Amino acid sequence: MKLQHQGFNLTPEAYLRREQPDAPIYFLDISKLENTLVQFKSGFQGMTTYAVKANPNPLVLRTLIDAGIEGFDVASVQEMQAVRALSSQVRLHYHNPLRSMREIEIAKQFDISSWSVDSVKELTKLGALPKGTEVAVRLKLQTKGGAYNFGEKFGATETDAIEILKYVVERGFEPAMTFHPGTQCEVASVWSDYIHACARVAKAAGIELKTLNVGGGFAAFRSSAAPEMVSVFDTIHQAVDDAFPHERSRLVCEPGRAMVADAVAVALQVKVIRENGDVILNDGMYGALGEWRDIPKLADRHLALYDIAGELKFGPKHARKVYGPTCDSIDCLPFALELPDTIIEGDYLVIQSMGAYSQSLCTSFNGYGGGEMVVCERITPADTGLVEICN
Numbered sequence: 001m002k003l004q005h006q007g008f009n010l011t012p013e014a015y016l017r018r019e020q021p022d023a024p025i026y027f028l029d030i031s032k033l034e035n036t037l038v039q040f041k042s043g044f045q046g047m048t049t050y051a052v053k054a055n056p057n058p059l060v061l062r063t064l065i066d067a068g069i070e071g072f073d074v075a076s077v078q079e080m081q082a083v084r085a086l087s088s089q090v091r092l093h094y095h096n097p098l099r100s101m102r103e104i105e106i107a108k109q110f111d112i113s114s115w116s117v118d119s120v121k122e123l124t125k126l127g128a129l130p131k132g133t134e135v136a137v138r139l140k141l142q143t144k145g146g147a148y149n150f151g152e153k154f155g156a157t158e159t160d161a162i163e164i165l166k167y168v169v170e171r172g173f174e175p176a177m178t179f180h181p182g183t184q185c186e187v188a189s190v191w192s193d194y195i196h197a198c199a200r201v202a203k204a205a206g207i208e209l210k211t212l213n214v215g216g217g218f219a220a221f222r223s224s225a226a227p228e229m230v231s232v233f234d235t236i237h238q239a240v241d242d243a244f245p246h247e248r249s250r251l252v253c254e255p256g257r258a259m260v261a262d263a264v265a266v267a268l269q270v271k272v273i274r275e276n277g278d279v280i281l282n283d284g285m286y287g288a289l290g291e292w293r294d295i296p297k298l299a300d301r302h303l304a305l306y307d308i309a310g311e312l313k314f315g316p317k318h319a320r321k322v323y324g325p326t327c328d329s330i331d332c333l334p335f336a337l338e339l340p341d342t343i344i345e346g347d348y349l350v351i352q353s354m355g356a357y358s359q360s361l362c363t364s365f366n367g368y369g370g371g372e373m374v375v376c377e378r379i380t381p382a383d384t385g386l387v388e389i390c391n
């Protein structure tokens with residue numbers, strides 16, 4: 001599969017008009033995805049990898065490979081297979097630190113360049129690895145800034161990290177450290193805190209880090225609190241200069257959300273409008289909108305309403321309760337949506353910035369979920385029919 005730019009003159013409106021889909025449909029803007037990669041590659045002084053979990057769609061992976069991404073953070077055998085089906089060259093970083101013995105054995109067939117660990121036990125389980133393979137100790141700190149606590153499940157304390165790092169070197173692996181500030185992290189100083197902590201660990205262990213991986217966590221959706229990407233990069237580079245004045249480890253980042261979120265919009269159809277005005281969509285909390293329950297502020301983004309002929313709909317708006325299609329009453333958006341009064345069954349809601357943790361979190365509960373991805377020349381409306389979601 002080789003993607004080409006010529007010929008992608010499809011727009012969401014044209015697609016809706018032609019196909020009138022009754023299943024969710026995801027629109028991908030390849031140029032937006034490429035531009036975001038360029039932003040990382042030109043602004044971040046290190047290697048940019050992509051966390052496949054955010055969106056493993058082959059169109060996304062293919063676009064990033066064609067645009068020259070160097071590596072992928074993979075968390076499972078399936079994610080390794082997804083990347084290796086498209087490239088035997090790119091680096092794979094297996095940065096899910098908890099693995100079964102079976103997963104470890106299979107992963108060894110995929111030419112993994114870096115493994116993360118957060119305990120001596122899990123490091124021992126890795127057994128023999130090719131000479132020079134990187135092993136990154138995953139650190140956890142008590143920090144706030146991400147949408148939820150990424151230190152809850154993974155990560156070694158500073159004290160434990162010192163011992164693990166020494167063991168990495170004893171085993172003959174290339175010493176590295178990694179952390180994750182928490183997804184949708186809105187406080188740039190969290191990166192700085194982690195980088196200084198990694199420097200303390202390395203110094204206490206008497207080890208020069210070959211690589212420092214500063215994780216994902218870059219905010220895709222910029223509320224007033226979330227810093228611009230360049231200012232996060234500046235904070236990271238300054239912290240590295242301050243914390244490692246004598247040696248400069250190779251830097252790596254592994255964004256998921258920030259890489260792909262804005263490159264994809266989803267179209268959901270209005271299945272039913274109840275007598276009381278409630279709206280039932282063809283996908284909801286068990287599908288494309290699942291993350292809105294955990295991170296409701298991510299829903300503070302734009303949507304547009306189209307009729308079945310792909311025409312934008314305008315008019316006065318009122319707040320409506322919105323449900324997904326399943327038989328479960330908690331399949332309900334945790335806030336009302338301001339929607340035009342002209343809304344009728346068969347219309348489409350096209351929601352922007354749905355590239356990350358949307359398609360990848362879909363379940364098939366009640367037989368719903370899923371949905372194709374199509375490439376469009378743009379994914380935002382040509383006209384200004386945007387309405388604000390009310391929450």
Ligand SMILES: Cc1ncc(COP(=O)(O)O)c(C=O)c1O
Nearest residue numbers: 051095183184216217255256257
């Ligand atoms: C190890 C690792 N790296 C990168 C990411 C991507 O994070 P984000 O999507 O917040 O950029 C995750 C997300 O869970 C992760 O666990």
